[in-house]
Amino acid sequence: MNILDQIVAHKQKEVAERKSLYPVKLLEKSIYFESQPVSLKKYLLRPDKVGIIAEFKRKSPSKGMINPYVAVERTSVGYMQAGASALSILTDTAFFGGKNEDLITARKFNFCPILRKDFTIDEYQIIEAKSIGADAILLIAAILSPEQIRSLAAVAKSLKMEVLLEVHDQQELERSLTPDVDALGVNNRNLKDFTVDINLSKTLAPIIPDDFVKVSESGISEAETVADLATYGYKGFLMGETFMKNSRPEKACAAFIDRLRVLI
Numbered sequence: 185m186n187i188l189d190q191i192v193a194h195k196q197k198e199v200a201e202r203k204s205l206y207p208v209k210l211l212e213k214s215i216y217f218e219s220q221p222v223s224l225k226k227y228l229l230r231p232d233k234v235g236i237i238a239e240f241k242r243k244s245p246s247k248g249m250i251n252p253y254v255a256v257e258r259t260s261v262g263y264m265q266a267g268a269s270a271l272s273i274l275t276d277t278a279f280f281g282g283k284n285e286d287l288i289t290a291r292k293f294n295f296c297p298i299l300r301k302d303f304t305i306d307e308y309q310i311i312e313a314k315s316i317g318a319d320a321i322l323l324i325a326a327i328l329s330p331e332q333i334r335s336l337a338a339v340a341k342s343l344k345m346e347v348l349l350e351v352h353d354q355q356e357l358e359r360s361l362t363p364d365v366d367a368l369g370v371n372n373r374n375l376k377d378f379t380v381d382i383n384l385s386k387t388l389a390p391i392i393p394d395d396f397v398k399v400s401e402s403g404i405s406e407a408e409t410v411a412d413l414a415t416y417g418y419k420g421f422l423m424g425e426t427f428m429k430n431s432r433p434e435k436a437c438a439a440f441i442d443r444l445r446v447l448i
């Protein structure tokens with residue numbers, strides 16, 4: 185089993201358990217069902233921002249432990265003060281060391297789009313994402329059929345949430361597009377063998393229809409790379425490890441954005 189298969193197998197069990205512990209009726213009592221989400225798409229298109237989606241990620245299958253010590257309050261507020269456009273909060277515990285409470289905390293301290301970064305395979309998880317204050321969810325084409333993508337994206341839309349659809353190749357892109365998707369993420373990291381190839385974002389850019397905001401994900405460590413990808417039409421740049429490997433991720437984010445502003 186590759187890592188994605190392992191994550192999905194674990195997620196199926198986790199979702200079944202959570203459904204019985206926290207039924208949908210209970211989740212729907214959350215105050216976030218009454219509030220208007222913040223649009224990720226709009227924030228990525230804002231001319232005063234540089235499109236960084238700054239990620240809070242303690243560990244990952246490819247890198248192991250990255251940073252178990254920093255607090256989500258200080259890091260998330262610092263990311264936004266640094267000039268990030270949005271937050272990506274990992275909520276998967278088993279493989280990424282995250283938790284729903286991280287997103288709940290980030291939500292309390294920030295008014296900005298928050299992407300719930302998890303492995304969504306069931307509509308229950310979208311209702312859960314809404315209940316903890318997320319504005320957008322991630323759908324990964326590699327673990328979902330085109331029908332699942334369409335129906336999960338429609339559920340997100342019915343809850344007024346936005347969808348970032350992640351693809352890794354042309355086939356995934358062509359079979360997965362649906363109008364309920366808002367942003368199209370090209371993951372430069374092959375999630376089966378963890379190799380990173382930034383050129384993948386450049387290769388796929390011309391075949392991403394203009395209706396979708398283009399996001400380049402993973403393996404970005406240089407401001408020059410972002411400036412280069414921007415010339416291919418990318419408006420969003422999902423970055424985790426480059427910031428999180430520092431004792432003060434928000435300071436690394438601020439320094440990165442300062443460098444970027446000189447280039448674009």
Ligand SMILES: O=C(O)c1ccccc1NCC(=O)[C@H](O)[C@H](O)COP(=O)(O)O
Nearest residue numbers: 244245246375401402403422423424425
């Ligand atoms: O990062 C991993 O090891 C990984 C393994 C399996 C599935 C997903 C994985 N990562 C999720 C991501 O897509 C990244 O956290 C995100 O794009 C940020 O990447 P980076 O800037 O390289 O931390």
